[in-house]
Amino acid sequence: MFSFDPYDPSVDADPFPFYKTLRDEHPCFWSKQAQMWVLSRYADIVSAGQDWQTFSSASGNLMTELPNRAGATLGTTDPPRHDRLRGLVQHAFMKRNLESLSGPIRDIARTTAETLRDRPKFDFIHDFSSVFTVRVLFAALGLPLGNEETVREKAVLMVQSDPSTRAKGPQHIEAYNWMQDYAARVIAERRANPKDDLISHFSAAEIDCDKLDEREVLLTTTTLIMAGIESLGGFMSMMALNLADHVRARQAVVDHPALIADAVEESLRFNTSAQRFRRRLQKDVELHGQMMKAGDFVCLAYGSGNRDDRQYPNPDSYDIARKPRGHLGFGGGVHACLGTSIARLGVKIAFEELHQVVPVYRRVAEQLAWMPSSTFRSPLRLDLTVH
Amino acid sequence: MVNIVFIEPTGAKMPVNINEGWSLMQGATTGGVDGILGECGGSCACATCHCYVDESRLGELPEASESELEMLENVAAERRSNSRLACQIKAVNALDGLIVTLPDTQE
Numbered sequence: 001m002f003s004f005d006p007y008d009p010s011v012d013a014d015p016f017p018f019y020k021t022l023r024d025e026h027p028c029f030w031s032k033q034a035q036m037w038v039l040s041r042y043a044d045i046v047s048a049g050q051d052w053q054t055f056s057s058a059s060g061n062l063m064t065e066l067p068n069r070a071g072a073t074l075g076t077t078d079p080p081r082h083d084r085l086r087g088l089v090q091h092a093f094m095k096r097n098l099e100s101l102s103g104p105i106r107d108i109a110r111t112t113a114e115t116l117r118d119r120p121k122f123d124f125i126h127d128f129s130s131v132f133t134v135r136v137l138f139a140a141l142g143l144p145l146g147n148e149e150t151v152r153e154k155a156v157l158m159v160q161s162d163p164s165t166r167a168k169g170p171q172h173i174e175a176y177n178w179m180q181d182y183a184a185r186v187i188a189e190r191r192a193n194p195k196d197d198l199i200s201h202f203s204a205a206e207i208d209c210d211k212l213d214e215r216e217v218l219l220t221t222t223t224l225i226m227a228g229i230e231s232l233g234g235f236m237s238m239m240a241l242n243l244a245d246h247v248r249a250r251q252a253v254v255d256h257p258a259l260i261a262d263a264v265e266e267s268l269r270f271n272t273s274a275q276r277f278r279r280r281l282q283k284d285v286e287l288h289g290q291m292m293k294a295g296d297f298v299c300l301a302y303g304s305g306n307r308d309d310r311q312y313p314n315p316d317s318y319d320i321a322r323k324p325r326g327h328l329g330f331g332g333g334v335h336a337c338l339g340t341s342i343a344r345l346g347v348k349i350a351f352e353e354l355h356q357v358v359p360v361y362r363r364v365a366e367q368l369a370w371m372p373s374s375t376f377r378s379p380l381r382l383d384l385t386v387h
Numbered sequence: 388m389v390n391i392v393f394i395e396p397t398g399a400k401m402p403v404n405i406n407e408g409w410s411l412m413q414g415a416t417t418g419g420v421d422g423i424l425g426e427c428g429g430s431c432a433c434a435t436c437h438c439y440v441d442e443s444r445l446g447e448l449p450e451a452s453e454s455e456l457e458m459l460e461n462v463a464a465e466r467r468s469n470s471r472l473a474c475q476i477k478a479v480n481a482l483d484g485l486i487v488t489l490p491d492t493q494e
Contacts, residue, residue, distance in 0.1 A: 043406060046417075050408055050429075050477070083431075083454055090432050094461070095494075311417065326417040326425070333410075336428030 002026065005033035006063055006276060006299070007166045012370040012377060015275060016316065019304035028288040033166060034063065034374070036278060036297035037290070040304040042311035042328070044287065048279060048300055049333035052078055055279035055298060057335060063278050063299060063374035064161040064168055066176050072219040075277075075335055082334065085216065088205045089224075092198045095341040101140060105346055108135045109353035117357050121364065124382040129236040130229075132350050137228035140342065142197045143186060154178045155229040161374045176222075183221040198224075231273060232343055234371075234378035236350060238271040239264065242318055243351075244363045244384055249320045253351070254359045260348050263320045268306075268329025270318045275303035275377045277331065302328035303377065361386050389478040391415075393438075394488040395422045405478040411487060412436040412474035422489030429474040434461040435493040436473040441486040445469050448476060464490030 002025070004018050005011060011018060022029055022040035029038045039045055048055045058078050060070035070076045074086055091097060112132045116122050134148040143151075157175035161168055168176075187203045194200040203217050243250040243263065253259045276299050285292045292298065305328045307315040312324060330337035337343070364383040371380050388404040393415055395401055405414030415423040415436075424435035431454050440448065448471070451459070455475045459466060473487065 046413055047406060047408055050410060050413070083452070086430070086432075087454055087457070093432070095426070095433065096461070326413060330428045332413070332428050334430055336430040336432075338430070338432070340427050341433070 003033065004029060004031045004038055006031070006374040007033060007161060007163045007372075009163055009370070009372065012163075012372055013368070015301075015303060015377070016307055019301060019307060022301070023304060023308055023310075028290040028292070030290070031299070034297075034299065036299050037292050038299045038301055039287075040301045040308075042305035042308040045300045045302060045305040045328060046326075046332055048298065049331065049335065052334050054282050054285060055300075056282050057082075057279060059280040059297070061277045061279070061335070062159075063276050064166075065278075066158065066168065067173065068215070069219050069223075072213065072215045073223045074220060074338060075223065079334060085212075085220065086338070088202055088212075089198065089220070090338065092201075093338050093340075093342060095345075098342055098345055101136075101342070102345060102349065104139045105136055105349050106353065108132055108139065109350045110356075112350075113353045113357040116354075120387070121383060121385045124240045124384050125233070125237050125379070126381070128354065129233045129240070129350075133229050133233040133236065133346070136232070136342075136346050137225065140228065141186075141199060141224070142195060151179075151182065151225065152229050152233075154182075155226045156233070156371070158226060159230050159376050160372050163372050166374075179222050179225060180218060183218055183225060187217060187221060227337075227339060228342075230376070231337075232339070232346060234273040234376055235268070235343065236347055237378050237382050238273055239267040239347060239351070240361075240384070241363065241368075241379065241382060242267050242271060244361050244382075246318050247362070249318065250361075252320065254355045257352050257355065259320060260351050261344070262323060263351075264344055264347050265324055265327065265329075266318060266320045266322050269312065269322070269324040269327040270306070271377070272303040272306050272327075272329045273376055273378055274329075274331065274337075276301050276375055277335075300331075302331060358384075358386055389414075389480055389483050391478065391482065392484065392486045393420045393422065394486065395420065396489055396491045407478055407480065409478050410474045411438070411476045411478060412472070414478055415473060420489070422493070423473055424493045425474060426494075427474075431455055431458050431472060431475055434458050434463070434472065437462040437464060437466075437490050437493060438471055438473045439467055439469050439488040439490065440471050440476075441488075442469045444482075444485055447481060447485075451475065462490070463492045463494050 061075040154175040361384040368379040393401040403418035427433035
């Protein structure tokens with residue numbers, strides 16, 4: 001009998017055969033292991049994402065939610081509170097307001113890429129994407145340098161889950177608590193010495209003459225750091241993997257860097273790093289002959305919707321000429337990713353500079369070690385050889 | 388399905404059948420309409436799904452929210468009295484046949 005367990009390491013490694021069965025045979029599936037419904041077809045995911053009144057985020061959006069986080073972040077609140085919270089931070093993430101960052105991002109990318117010169121082999125994650133993403137985040141938020149490696153390590157750990165207990169383990173909770181303490185220190189520092197930056201504004205902001213709840217300030221800042229490092233880094237490693245495995249695509253973007261933007265969109269579709277998020281039903285919904293009850297949790301499997309042949313012909317082929325508009329690589333609807341512009345800008349610059357130094361690369365290991373996570377998907381290590 | 392007729396900047400007519408409940412932006416981007424970008428994915432954060440709604444039917448649409456009005460200040464093309472963001476308009480049967488004209492540029 002078919003089962004779908006988002007905690008199973010084989011799903012971390014390759015969820016796509018499971019997704020195909022889900023889409024074709026069980027488009028509204030109850031996962032016993034996850035204790036939630038799974039929606040896997042593109043159209044159903046878009047419809048659910050659009051209907052936030054029915055598919056609420058207020059009980060948490062991570063498949064394995066972190067304690068005390070639901071209700072205090074952008075991803076875990078519903079409108080109208082969500083819209084007001086988002087209104088406070090959104091401005092800083094708009095494309096036109098990020099232009100001043102492109103110079104510093106390029107400097108970081110160039111310096112990081114330069115460390116790879118003349119190396120026959122390197123780990124893309126340890127040697128490039130983690131160094132790059134953490135420095136970009138620190139530049140964007142104006143964080144003091146010195147403990148970047150620890151911040152990165154905790155950000156990566158806190159999104160993981162334990163495959164045996166199907167829950168967060170003590171090490172994940174410890175990382176989450178560490179990150180909250182770190183965010184609290186940054187917030188306190190900005191309140192004492194306000195600057196013209198995102199965290200200073202946010203930590204002093206009010207909604208409807210009502211100061212933000214301290215938990216909202218703390219956990220939203222914690223989430224921004226987590227997403228800025230883990231989500232951006234995870235996506236970059238998936239993009240590198242795609243280009244390492246698809247020689248012609250890599251050659252095309254090396255020869256014509258303007259095509260990197262197309263490779264980014266196709267990578268977001270083909271190897272979505274935020275594979276699954278969850279919602280909670282506010283009323284009974286009947287779908288594909290199944291009755292989902294109010295109060296039930298529902299998984300929106302973005303990574304599956306992006307491989308749905310009802311939407312994208314030949315979906316398992318990585319084709320940078322596809323221009324997959326409407327993909328779910330950043331989610332969709334009111335909760336679509338806040339960082340779309342900075343992610344697109346950062347990844348584009350990172351690969352432009354990487355390709356100046358390392359124009360040819362392929363992966364070393366056939367089998368990769370994948371991060372144990374019910375929500376996100378990326379390898380823990382990606383060794384590349386430059387021949 | 389709700390039929391919405393998009394007029395591309397080239398003047399080409401693009402009728403698209405959109406699932407009820409989807410936004411006009413989602414319908415346009417998945418339906419092959421080029422004049423809408425929708426870069427932010429529908430969270431009212433980028434102003435690249437700017438459109439001009441048929442003035443005679445403007446009153447049939449729910450009013451723009453505060454965040455849509457704020458984001459409309461960021462559109463790249465001329466903002467007019469019938470300017471809206473397509474990600475904020477849901478396809479409902481009452482809007483069947485609506486004509487939506489797209490601006491020359493979104494960025």
